[in-house]
Structure formats: C-alpha cells, structure tokens
Amino acid sequence: GIQVEQSPPDLILQEGANSTLRCNFSDSVNNLQWFHQNPWGQLINLFYIPSGTKQNGRLSATTVATERYSLLYISSSQTTDSGVYFCAGNTGGFKTIFGAGTRLFVKA
Amino acid sequence: GAVVSQHPSWVICKSGTSVKIECRSLDFQATTMFWYRQFPKQSLMLMATSNEGSKATYEQGVEKDKFLINHASLTLSTLTVTSAHPEDSSFYICSARDTAGGPQQYFGPGTRLTVT
Numbered sequence: 001g002i003q004v005e006q007s008p009p010d011l012i013l014q015e016g017a018n019s020t021l022r023c024n025f026s027d028s029v030n031n032l033q034w035f036h037q038n039p040w041g042q043l044i045n046l047f048y049i050p051s052g053t054k055q056n057g058r059l060s061a062t063t064v065a066t067e068r069y070s071l072l073y074i075s076s077s078q079t080t081d082s083g084v085y086f087c088a089g090n091t092g093g094f095k096t097i098f099g100a101g102t103r104l105f106v107k108a
Numbered sequence: 109g110a111v112v113s114q115h116p117s118w119v120i121c122k123s124g125t126s127v128k129i130e131c132r133s134l135d136f137q138a139t140t141m142f143w144y145r146q147f148p149k150q151s152l153m154l155m156a157t158s159n160e161g162s163k164a165t166y167e168q169g170v171e172k173d174k175f176l177i178n179h180a181s182l183t184l185s186t187l188t189v190t191s192a193h194p195e196d197s198s199f200y201i202c203s204a205r206d207t208a209g210g211p212q213q214y215f216g217p218g219t220r221l222t223v224t
Contacts (some may be wrong), residue, residue, distance in 0.1 A: 042217045
C-alpha cells in the first residue's frame with residue numbers, strides 16, 4: 001500500500017509566524033485531503049486538493065501530483081491553529097491512508 | 109452541510125460488557141462509511157469500511173467478531189465493541205462519503221471509550 005510521510009513531526013511557532021507543512025506519498029494518490037484535528041479530537045476538513053492550489057483565509061495548499069507531494073501553508077499563525085495536521089489520500093479505492101501528522105503548537 | 113455526528117461522545121464501561129457507537133450523516137446520504145481507531149498521539153488507523161445493506165470490509169488484523177459493524181440505512185452505521193477489555197480503550201472516529209457528492213470524507217467528532 002501507499003506510504004504517507006509528513007514533516008516536520010512537531011512544530012512550535014510564535015504567534016504571527018508562517019509555516020509550511022509537507023506531505024510526501026510513495027505512490028500516485030487520488031483525493032488528497034488536509035485535516036486539522038483540534039484538541040478535542042474533532043477532525044476538520046481543510047482542503048480537498050488532488051492537484052493545484054487552493055486558498056482559504058490564512059491557509060493555502062498546493063499539491064503537485066506528478067511529484068507526489070502536497071504542501072500546507074499557514075500564515076500569521078494564531079494560538080487556535082494549534083493541534084495536529086493530517087494529510088490523507090487513497091489510490092483509487094475508498095480506503096484512505098493517513099500520514100502520522102504534524103503536531104503544531106502556537107505560542108502566544 | 110456535510111455534518112457527521114457520533115453518539116455517545118464518551119463512554120466508560122466495565123470489562124466484559126458491550127458498547128454500541130452510532131455514526132450518522134445528518135444532511136446527506138452515505139452509502140459508504142468508515143470506522144477508524146486512534147491511540148494517543150498516533151494517527152488514524154482504518155478498522156473497516158461499512159457499506160449500506162451489505163457486510164463490512166475489515167482491515168487485516170481487526171477482529172470481525174469483536175467489532176461488529178452494521179450499516180442498515182443510508183444515514184446510520186453502528187460499531188459495537190463486544191466483550192470489551194481495557195486494551196479496547198481508544199478514540200473511535202467514523203467518517204462518511206456523500207453518495208451524491210465527491211470522494212471527500214467527512215468525519216464525526218469521535219467517541220472516547222474507556223474500559224475499566
């Protein structure tokens with residue numbers, strides 16, 4: 001099956017800083033999504049981004065499918081951005097594979 | 109739109125008893141739902157794929173007789189943990205695909221199970 005690697009595993013930011021999270025796939029993937037898991041465990045859909053670039057407020061994401069990676073950009077980080085960020089995708093079926101996540105802590 | 113609910117949000121049960129967790133798609137129909145398990149500070153692990161009106165497909169290593177899944181309608185899937193033991197304590201999360209929409213998955217808020 002596909003392998004999903006996320007980096008960095010942990011990240012500490014000062015409020016207001018920018019950051020880039022990366023997701024690499026071992027094989028071609030479909031239906032790539034980025035999620036934010038808040039401290040209560042709720043997974044929040046951030047982006048459905050099989051290819052190209054999307055932006056939503058302070059967040060944006062870019063997927064380069066041919067090179068098997070995706071990036072999540074967080075600008076002007078806020079304490080409420082803290083949590084775990086997961087990328088996930090599948091190879092055509094419905095079985096979605098998650099990366100190990102990037103644990104982000106934003107300091108006030 | 110695309111809201112998924114889970115009930116209960118947390119449950120404590122005694123070893124040997126069974127616990128049922130419900131997953132509902134509130135504003136869309138979901139032919140396919142998924143059940144995940146998450147241990148502290150780890151990623152989500154897919155347990156099984158639930159298909160409306162048919163048997164669930166379990167991932168390798170997941171005991172079918174221990175984790176019973178029923179998907180009786182297009183908006184409801186249930187996971188029953190039978191004869192629970194302390195090692196079954198975990199965070200269980202369901203997700204659903206909108207039958208009429210794209211391939212995105214929408215996740216429920218999760219159920220925290222503690223077996224004493």
